Amino acid sequence: MKDKVKGIAHDLDVTKVTILGVPDHPGIAASIFSPLSDAGISVDIIVQNSSVDKLTDLSFTVERSSLDEALAVINPITKTIGASSLTSNTNLAKVSVVGAGMQSQPGYASTMFECLNKVGVNIEMITTSEIRITCIIHEEGVQKAIRALHSAFELEADIEES
Amino acid sequence: MKDKVKGIAHDLDVTKVTILGVPDHPGIAASIFSPLSDAGISVDIIVQNSSVDKLTDLSFTVERSSLDEALAVINPITKTIGASSLTSNTNLAKVSVVGAGMQSQPGYASTMFECLNKVGVNIEMITTSEIRITCIIHEEGVQKAIRALHSAFELEADIEES
Numbered sequence: 139m140k141d142k143v144k145g146i147a148h149d150l151d152v153t154k155v156t157i158l159g160v161p162d163h164p165g166i167a168a169s170i171f172s173p174l175s176d177a178g179i180s181v182d183i184i185v186q187n188s189s190v191d192k193l194t195d196l197s198f199t200v201e202r203s204s205l206d207e208a209l210a211v212i213n214p215i216t217k218t219i220g221a222s223s224l225t226s227n228t229n230l231a232k233v234s235v236v237g238a239g240m241q242s243q244p245g246y247a248s249t250m251f252e253c254l255n256k257v258g259v260n261i262e263m264i265t266t267s268e269i270r271i272t273c274i275i276h277e278e279g280v281q282k283a284i285r286a287l288h289s290a291f292e293l294e295a296d297i298e299e300s
Numbered sequence: 301m302k303d304k305v306k307g308i309a310h311d312l313d314v315t316k317v318t319i320l321g322v323p324d325h326p327g328i329a330a331s332i333f334s335p336l337s338d339a340g341i342s343v344d345i346i347v348q349n350s351s352v353d354k355l356t357d358l359s360f361t362v363e364r365s366s367l368d369e370a371l372a373v374i375n376p377i378t379k380t381i382g383a384s385s386l387t388s389n390t391n392l393a394k395v396s397v398v399g400a401g402m403q404s405q406p407g408y409a410s411t412m413f414e415c416l417n418k419v420g421v422n423i424e425m426i427t428t429s430e431i432r433i434t435c436i437i438h439e440e441g442v443q444k445a446i447r448a449l450h451s452a453f454e455l456e457a458d459i460e461e462s
């Protein structure tokens with residue numbers, strides 16, 4: 139079942155910003171990301187899970203060099219939209235299993251998660267698409283995560299950075 | 301800036317399962333998704349945001365026809381891993397802006413979010429990759445969301461289902 143996997147990608151330049159306790163109604167996501175794009179800040183991944191009691195958390199990642207600027211933009215917005223607080227973490231990395239049509243055949247995500255567990259790497263965030271299963275992890279786990287994933291998916295070498 | 305967008309995709313067969321209050325340590329994601337893949341259940345998207353006080357929520361989507369089976373698998377696991385509860389929602393749909401290299405140029409996500417806000421569609425979940433910005437919304441908003449997104453990104457017609 140490893141035949142749909144093209145390779146393992148990783149990115150060491152990953153900084154996460156999380157806005158906590160974001161009110162869950164139309165316009166909130168727009169009021170966070172429009173100012174970021176107006177400031178010319180490139181956002182890599184965006185993750186929002188479903189709300190509980192009408193509140194949710196909204197996370198996004200940027201390159202480390204964009205963090206100060208992103209926080210300067212987001213800080214006032216956090217108050218305007220009535221969110222409870224803002225956190226950021228620069229000690230993260232991204233590892234992805236890259237393939238095609240993986241969601242139509244069970245087992246790829248579980249293989250990735252079992253593999254990270256085997257090497258003691260905690261999964262901080264998960265986001266997926268048809269061609270990519272992405273986990274955000276602590277940066278110190280990246281090398282062992284990549285080696286373990288190559289072995290679990292029977293691959294030779296990294297396909298690419300990020 | 302619309303030039304990187306290939307089209308708008310949507311999927312009406314979207315059922316979400318959320319496991320709330322999942323302990324955030326290695327092995328938890330594996331213990332949720334291995335039984336699902338052993339049962340032959342195909343999972344579409346998986347979303348996990350970062351934890352607060354060592355707890356997070358883990359959501360995934362399946363086709364409606366797989367919900368009963370997925371719940372039968374996940375119900376006992378919810379207790380075994382010490383999660384607090386389990387919810388599911390079958391009234392959802394997925395809309396995605398599909399393109400290439402969108403994360404390197406700011407504005408695509410904010411355009412999508414502004415657009416959904418304009419037609420009063422609430423964004424329930426967000427997940428992204430380099431080639432796709434995906435929002436889970438309530439299914440009754442799908443038609444107006446698709447029309448509005450085509451117009452916002454100056455596109456002719458749907459590229460594909462899901």
Ligand SMILES: C[C@@H](O)[C@H](N)C(=O)O
Pocket residue numbers: 160161162163164165166167168186194196413421422423424
């Ligand atoms: C939380 C945020 O995504 C909100 N639901 C919105 O539609 O903008």
Ligand SMILES: C[C@@H](O)[C@H](N)C(=O)O
Pocket residue numbers: 251259260261262322323324325326327328329330348356358
């Ligand atoms: C919550 C879950 O992703 C956990 N952090 C794990 O590594 O399995």
